[in-house]
Amino acid sequence: MKNERPWAIKVDDVTKRYRLGGAGPSNLRQTIAQGVERLPQMLRGERPPRPEDFWALQGVSFEVTRGEIVGVIGKNGAGKSTLLKILSQITEPTSGEIRFRGHVGSLLEVGTGFHPELSGRDNIFLNGAILGMRRQQIAQRFDEIVEFAEVAAFIDTPVKRYSSGMYTRLAFAVAAHLETDILLIDEVLAVGDVGFQQKCLARMGEMAHDGRTVLFVSHNIAAIQSLCPRSILLQGGKVTADGRTHDVLSAYLRAGADGPSGMRRWDPDKAPVGGSARLLAVQALSFSEERSRLIDVNTPFRIAFDYEWTGGPQRLRFDMRLTNRDGVIVFDVSSHQSLWAQTPGRRRISCHIPGELLNAGEYRLHLTLRQDDEEVLDLHDVLVFELLDSDRDRQGWYGEWEGVLRPHFEWRGEAMPLEVI
CATH class of the missing domain: 2.70.50.60 (abc- transporter (atp binding component) like domain)
Incomplete structure (x- = not known):
């Protein structure tokens, strides 16, 4: 008898529907007012306009095994953010089922889960408590988190006074060092300097080596290529490709005439x-x-x-x-x-x-x-x-490369005579 595949995330036929223009009255007064407004239409036999359905996700299914780093790519509006919100239990799916094996931590945007009036120290303990950790467990990781985030001098300052870079460093440090088995990340490499990005990449690799699972949503193709052996492509709320990152990127470029098909x-x-x-x-x-x-x-x-x-x-x-x-x-x-x-x-x-x-x-x-x-x-x-971008010659930095051109010039080093210097 074969052992069951050691999955960490299982998404089974998940859909998410939003009603466009379907906000109904919130009290009796609004109900009466809307009825009076629609009375002439009803007398003429006209039906009031019905709200339209927008399906942000349609039958999304996939599994992520324990210890995998999986990328999720797609154009704006493809359903990536909706999927992450459902996985993070911020919103519920219209239908379908999501199951996890282990504690789930998420970093969806800068400062997600932080209380702006609390200090960095208090937010570390607050996030740990939300994840179900005891105070003693959080205290054991506290110094490591602060060192990674490089915010020791500001750890007792309210985080509302942090810069976006400090916010991101601390948020990632908390998510990556507390006892989470599964980490959901959205564009964490979009903010931060070279040193921080290198540490993020190294830490995500360590987490996968330790058996922790990472789902990484990003528009940064170079980071996806470097980090994720496997990727999932979302288009119009559906999974249209799932496999080796190279093959999925090829499918992305073959998306059709309206997309970057070439x-x-x-x-x-x-x-x-x-x-x-x-x-x-x-x-x-x-x-x-x-x-x-x-x-x-x-x-x-x-x-x-x-x-x-x-x-x-x-x-x-x-x-x-x-x-x-x-x-x-x-x-x-x-x-x-x-x-x-x-x-x-x-x-x-x-x-x-x-x-x-x-x-x-x-x-x-x-x-x-x-x-x-x-x-x-x-x-x-x-x-x-x-x-597409490339992870070649980036030396651990994954920010946006500025400029219209990106030439690869030849550089040569040579010793200069002392009398010339």
């Missing part, structure tokens, strides 16, 4: 036409077949244009402008070969972009097609694609 195709009868050219597809492609949709800041890739030519020999030029999500122009380039021996048929032209050049983020492509130097087609946002 591909756009048209039916021939609906495709944009300019002069003698009919545009059939635009896509961002990695040069590796295995990772054709997974492009990060280190990956060389190409922007490929598939088109059908219906005319004779003419000059054809592709002008491509790339902008980031802030509308900043990254570059504006044209195809070098504008004179082609064109014969009817389908073709592909591609622009090769080296790796270690662009920063992580979303990019939008503006295409202008010129035939014999005359503009025949102009398409804004013809392609939207995303370059």
Whole structure:
């Protein structure tokens, strides 16, 4: 007989429904007032508008085994925050069941669970008591928590006077050092300096090694790649991928035309036409077949244009402008070969972009097609694609990398003669 899988978190067919516009009257006076307002509609035989249902989660099911670090990713509105609130018992699911094996601690945002008027010392003991720990157990971990958070000089100061960094350090230290078997974390690495982030990563690794379970929700792809061997993708309140982080990120990039899929195709009868050219597809492609949709800041890739030519020999030029999500122009380039021996048929032209050049983020492509130097087609946002972040060369820091470009330059060190110095 096989042993049951040692799960720590089991989520079984969980749904969460919100009613939009469905707030009802809270007392008799409001009930009468609403009835009077709706009386003319009722006399005309009209029904009052019904509140709409919004399903934040739809049939979500998964298991997390003891000692796993699992990432949860997805676009804004995918249901990540709702899932964490249900797991943290802040709100209840509409249907379904969630089970845990062990004590659960959560760090959903800066200062979650802290009382602003209490000191750091008092909040440590308060959080420990909420987790069911005795005062003696908390006292044994107290010095370790304060040392990790680096707030010894302010430990008796009300936490409402803490900076966001101090708040986060203490909150993470409490959640990571008290007796929790399962830790739910939401964007903890979004705030803090390099040293703090390195300590967070090391501590989360220690917790997994000690058999503690971590569910980590983040938009920080580099942190997810570094920390989580397994990830779960939420889209529209549903689990659409669950497995190796690399595979789940690939699924995220294949999310569809509205997301950062890096591909756009048209039916021939609906495709944009300019002069003698009919545009059939635009896509961002990695040069590796295995990772054709997974492009990060280190990956060389190409922007490929598939088109059908219906005319004779003419000059054809592709002008491509790339902008980031802030509308900043990254570059504006044209195809070098504008004179082609064109014969009817389908073709592909591609622009090769080296790796270690662009920063992580979303990019939008503006295409202008010129035939014999005359503009025949102009398409804004013809392609939207995303370059993933990478954990390479970060040296334990997982904050947002600033700038439009992110080049990897060569550095050389050499000894200088003393007389020159």
